[in-house]
Amino acid sequence: MPGQIQVIGIGPGGKDYLVPAAARAIAEAQVLVGGKRALNLFDYPDQEKVEITADLERVIASLRARKGRQKIAVLVSGDPGFYSFLDYLLQHIPAQELEVIPGLSAVQVAFARAKMPWHDASVFSLHGRDGERLLPAAVLPAVRERAKVALFTDARFPPQRIARYLLDHGVSRKKMLVAEELSYPTERFLESDLAGVADMAENFKNCVVLIIDD
Secondary structure: OOOOEEEEEOEOOOHHHOOHHHHHHHHHOOEEEEOHHHHOOOOOOOOEEEEOOOOHHHHHHHHHHHEOOEOEEEEEOEOOOOOOOHHHHHHHOOHHHEEEEOOOOHHHHHHHHHOOOOOOOEEEEOOOOOHHHHHHHHHHHHHHHOOEEEEEOOOOOOHHHHHHHHHHOOOOOEEEEEEEOOOOOOOEEEEEEHHHHHOOOOOOOOEEEEEEEO
């Protein structure tokens, strides 16, 4: 529909993982809205860029001011329907004014790296959320009960802290796969038992962890 704001999943970050429909929409947009890292992936002539910062009200005001006058693409990491900025947008902009183009989630890519199906996995995000509540309320029970659990992490809850928390609460017969910087040249995919991860000195960035039966 003309005048819609396009919300585009850009996958885990590497351009090889950008679906063709998303690539076309980004190339045709007059305004790109996204986080700094997402915006830096694209450099088309005459395209305006609006960075998403902590001031989300400013971002919404900018979208409303441009809607209907310019072709807008909002870039979100992974898939828009999976722990993304789409939730916030829908609180402020009617759904009929949005078009959503899906992308690959980092969880999909992490399980692909592990060569495992993920239809039986439980998935949670600690990224920017209340991890102090989610770990005991949701993550710990799932790890105890399920063979596969995937977690989005952040600087407050890196893989080491999660592994230590699980060990301190009686979980031992599990291993952790740490998928860092998926699809980027700096990608790493590490596997260890929980004790090994808890003792790692690495400063992990942009990680998904898979916790699976040993």
